[in-house]
Amino acid sequence: MRTLNQYIDRATDSLLGARMQVSPAIRTQLEAGLFGSVPIFLGGIFNSIAVAGIAVWRQPTTPFFIWLAVEIGLGIVRLPVLLAGRRALRNGRTPPKTTAALLSSAWAASIGFGAYFSLTNHDWVLSTIVCLSAAAMVSGICLRNFGTPRLAALMVFLALAPSTIAGLIASEPGIAIISVQLPVFILTIFSASFVLHRMMVSQMTALNDLEKSEFFNRIILESSPDYTLILNEQHDIIFCNRPNSALRDSDDLIGIAWLSLLHPSDQALGEKALAAVVRDGSANLTTRRIDPDGRMRWFDVIASRISDESGRILIVARDITHQKRSEERALWMARHDPLTGLPNRAVLQDQLDAILETDQPAAALLMLDIDNFKTINDTLGHDAGDRMLSTFAARLQAALGEDELVVRLGGDEFAILISARSDADVWSAGARIYSGLCEPFEYQGRLLACGASIGASRLGLDGGNRSEIMKAADIALYAAKTAGRGQLKLFESSMKAEVEGRETMVAAALTALKRDRVMPFFQPKISLGTSRIVGFEALLRCTGVDNQVLGAEDIKAAFDDPALCAVLSERMIERTLAQIESWLAAEVPFGHVAINLTAADFRREGFVESLLTRMKRKRIPPSCLQIEVTETVFLGRGAGYVEAALRSLSESGILIALDDFGTGYASLSHLSQFPIDLLKIDRTFVQQLGQSPEAGAISAAVINLGHCLGMQIVAEGVETLAQESALIALGCDVCQGFLYSKAMPAEAVPMVLLGQDVTPLRVHRA
Structure with a gap:
């Protein structure tokens, strides 16, 4: 059954199809002719029934009664099929095409049956009526079924072919001519049907493509983010589509002059663009428009000439307001500090260059650092630091005039560019600044000082270009900070020499590190009780470019840089441990080696654990190493961690020495809080022994205090026998200094240790 249905479907498709390949949508429209034109359908049914009725009236014979009955039956059956098919098409379902095609063919065959019997019955009146009706019905078949030319051709054949046969067998000779005319007529109808079909299919295809294109273009326009306008020759808007809107919603701009929509300042630019379109075919411009609500909007406009000789112009405008604002914001951000809103370094540099291009620049540059900003940031957090920066910036702006440029350079660094014809103008500006900063501000219940150090340079006087001016102000700022902060310093040439000296120190340290010329030298520590070396x-020490040996004092500026200081310290620890390991392997009786550590060392994560691990790996006993720290490691936020680190070292068996005791800020409570084993009397007291009673009293107090706490006392910087004698009298335990020996390279240590067995060590002093 399924195979039969498929065969029927294929036969139906072939009968209702044509040679031209069409889309399914157009084919459905063509096949819909089977169910279309109800008047033609009813006219054909009624006409065929009427003609059959006339035939029965004139010739009441069986064939004509059969014909009438068939016509009535087909009419009764075909009408419901027609109506069902129309409903199916309206509802998007498949209509009964096969049934309709078979019934249409049966109806055409019935017409041919009636015509045949009319021509062979010798009733020429009836024959004339039937033939005229058949011709009319053939016309209706062609009109109604042009969409299915094969079906139309079959129906014409079924309707006229019997008349051709009847003409051949009719007794009247004149009727025979029908047998010649009808085939020609049938062929003509066939040809006309297929030609009409091709024409209609071509038109329907073109219309369908046009509808698709129009729909596609409408979708593009309605979903486009751009304004699309068409201007006539007078540059009035004759078509408009707004972004993401239906075309009918944009009619309010029709008839308005396009130039009137532009910002008044841009209308001349718009006229030039329209002239360029007429001349060159296209133009581009960026323009503005003020909306009725007062907001400014920016548009990127492309204008093109429509190539249809109409003189019309196509305008495509994209709203770039957001992009424009983003660009303006990006430009502002590129030249301003986001936290304080102040201009940044780039603005300052441009202003400096502009002023320096004048013949006599009467201006000064002030560089400012917030005093103790790092302490506030570290102790109270970055929110407090940000509040400090914002408050500082606001007070600077309030203290100065509108013509004076206030800039944030970064971090806690600010700069001010002022008009200044003399040094007095600079001092006056400084006084106004300090007056505006003198009041503390409140943050979370705390009062925070808003002080600053200021360095100033004068344009033209302290440098001829921007780089020199900024460097001079920076040097003056450094001088202000080292002089005690909270003050203003004007640049002087002597300041530059000091800074250059610091830079030379840093450069020497960096060069020594790069060339691996950082090494430990060893100064002996002498027991005053035995006059023998107990340690080093x-x-x-590092070797400079000219192979000169430099000490820590020669590169002391490098230790102000935490990162560089950490690298130098790590290199010293590494080399010292390697030397101790070498001496242990060679059984050199060096006693112990003391290493100086800074607060920065203890802030390094895992420092103590790493040190103990390396000692264990090199098999260095804890008794061979001492750690020397100054009182500064006990101060600041990291004191708790430093205490834990020192206890870890002490518990491992390493002795801890407090260096430069009495010169720093430590209190006596630190001696009991931290695990201190040795106190080192600073050289400033030792060098005044015998000359200053105060120095002797302080040294005696330190020695007595240390002994009472069970600590060993070490005096450094001993250079004379008188100093040694005084220390012996005070009960000092160990001394070191030039009286005994300068610091020496590692290879000299074994010989010095060997020589002390036969000769007093002080003979070896250099």
């Missing part, structure tokens, strides 16, 4: 202190 490792002191940093």
Whole structure:
């Protein structure tokens, strides 16, 4: 059954199809002719029934009664099929095409049956009526079924072919001519049907493509983010589509002059663009428009000439307001500080260059650092730091005039560019600044000082270009900070020499690190009770470019840089441990080596654990190493961690020495809080022994205090026999200094240790 249905479907498709390949949508429209034109359908049914009725009236014979009955039956059956098919098409379902095609063919065959019997019955009146009706019905078949030319051709054949046969067998000779005319007529109808079909299919295809294109273009326009306008020759808007809107919603701009929509300042630019379109075919411009609500909007406009000789112009405008604002914001951000809203370094540099291009620049540059900003940031957090920066910036702006440029350079660094014809103008500006900063501000219940150090340079006087001016102000700022902060310093040439000296120190340290010329030298520590070497202190030495040996004092500026200081310290620890390992392997009786550590070392994560691990790996006993720290490691936020680190070292068996005791800020409570084993009397007291009673009293107090706490006392910087004698009298335990020996390279240590067996060590002093 399924195979039969498929065969029927294929036969139906073939009968209702044509040679031209069409889309399914057009084919459905063509096949819909089977169910279309109800008047033609009813006219054909009624006409065929009427003609059959006339035939029965004139010739009441069986064939004509059969014909009438068939016509009535087909009419009764075909009408419901027609109506069902129309409903199916309206509802998007498949209509009964096969049934309709078979019934249409049966009806055409019935017409041919009636015509045949009319021509062979010798009733020429009836024959004339039937033939005229058949011709009319053939016309209706062609009109109604042009969409299915094969079906139309079959129906014409079924309707006229019997008349051709009847003409051949009729007794009247004149009727025979029908047998010649009808085939020609049938062929003509066939040809006309297929030609009409091709024409209609071509038109329907073109219309369908046009509808698709129009729909597609409408969708593009309605979903486009751009304004699309068409201007006539007078540049009035004759078509408009707004972004993401239906075309009918944009009619309010029709008839308005396009130039009137532009910002008044841009109308001349718009006229030039329209002239360029007429001349060159296209133009581009960026323009503005003020909306009725007062907001400014920016548009990127492309204008093109429509190539249809109409003189019309196509305008495509994209709203770039957001992009424009983003660009303006990006430009502002590129030249301003986002936290304070102040201009940044780039603005300052441009202003400096502009002023320096004048013949006599009467201006000064002030560089400012917030005093103790790092302490506030570290103790109270970054929110407090940000509040400090914002408050500082606001007070600077309030203290100065509108013509004076206030800039944030970064971090807690600010700069001010002022008009200044003399030094007095600079001092006056400084006074106004300090007056505006003098009041503390409140943050979370705390009062925070808003002080600053200021360095100033004068344009033209302290440098001829921007770089020199900024460097001079920076040097003056450094001088203000080192002089005690909270003050203003004007640049002087002597300041530059000091800074250059610091830069030379840093450069020497960096060069020594790069060339691996940082090494420990060792200064002996002498027991005053036995006059023998009990250990050494490792002191940093490095070799400069000219092979000159530099001490820590020669590169002391490098230790102000935390990162560089950490690298130097790590290199010293590494080399010292390697030397101790070498001496242990060679059984050199060096006693112990003391290494100086800074607060920065203890802030390094895992420092103590790493040190103990390396000692264990090198098999260095804890008794061979001492750690020397100054009182500064006990101060600041990291004191708790430093205490834990020192206890870890002490518990491992390493002795801890407090260096430069009495010169720093430590209190006596630190001696009991931290695990201190040795106190080192600073050289400033030792060098005044015998000359200053105060120095002797302080040294005696330190020695007595240390002994009472069970600590060993070490005096450094001993250079004379008188100093040694005084220390012996005070009960000092160990001394070191030039009286005994300068710091020496590692290879000299074994010989010095060997020589002390036969000769007093002080003979070896250099």
